[in-house]
Amino acid sequence: MSPAQPVIAMQGIVKRYYIGKPNELEILHGIDLRVEPGEFVAIVGESGSGKSTMMNILGALDRPTEGHYKLNGVDIQMAGDKELANIRNQQIGFVFQTFNLIGRMSALKNVELPMLYAGLPARKRSERAAELLDLVGMGERKKHQPNELSGGQKQRVAIARAMANDPSLILADEPTGALDTATSRIVMDLFHKLHEEQHKTIVLITHNPELAEETQRVITLRDGQIVNVRKGAGVHGRT
Incomplete structure (x- = not known):
């Protein structure tokens, strides 16, 4: 039996930004990374370490200057813009620090949005969005708009939206950065639930070593x- 294909396979990833000839700024210097299906991994580092640049490449929001990045076996460098857009919509679930919810839409409609782009019929979109909001404990708030929700509630809606198209990878960029300690705990417990019960592959980008230790x-x-690279405490790291 052949080994499972990794969700993320990076080899020799270099990222440079050109800031006017002959100057260039190299942010990433030969990154090798492999993430297997069902792993919960944290990427940590201080400001300026390259976390944001790496997140953009992992999320197919940017391309590396050198090296190879395969997401579920698809070579990101070889993919066209339309294919990359489909990959971002259907294979990656993004969770951002600032939630990125659309203010004029209800929680339900925000969760439906990735499925709309994927071409799902209206009824299926609505049913799945309602199921996902129930999953994250926001079923009773599905008609509320973002300005009627707390920060933690917004993030739970954002996590439901990230799950909309059943992605193979959840990419969470500082998902607790705008939340207080108690609310951060709720959000992290939700990530653990998705990992343990839904068997989701999760990459958590954070500056918080205590949260990283839980992976x-x-x-x-x-x-x-x-x-x-070291082993985290995983589920046993939770308090």
């Missing part, structure tokens, strides 16, 4: 390089 593997970035 299965902690990857430390410094000055655009992976300087340490």
Whole structure:
């Protein structure tokens, strides 16, 4: 039996930004990373370590300058813009620090949006969105607009939206950065639920070492390089 294909396979990833000839700024310097199906991984690092650049490449929001990145076996460098848009919509669930909900839409309609782009019929979109809001404990707030929700409630809606198209990867960029400690705990428990019960592959990008410790593997970035990879405490790290 052949081994499972990794969700993420990065080899020799370099990212440079050109800031006017002959100047260039290299942010990532030869990143190698492999994430297996069902893993819960944290990427940590101080400001300026390259976390945001790496997140953009992982999310197919940007392309590396050198190296190879395969997401579920698809070579991101070889994909056209339309294919990348489909990959972002259907294979990656994004969760951002600032929630990125659309203010004029209800929670239900926000969760439906990725399914609308994927071409699902209206009834199926509505049914699945309602199921996902129930899953994250927001079923009773499905008609509420973002300005009627707390920060933690907005993030739970955002997590439901990230799950809309049943992605193979959830990419969470500082998802608790705008939340207080108690609300952060609720959001992290929800990620654990998705990992343990839905068997989701999750990459958590965070500056918080305590939250990172709750994952299965902690990857430390410094000055655009992976300087340490260690086992996290996983479910046993929760308090």
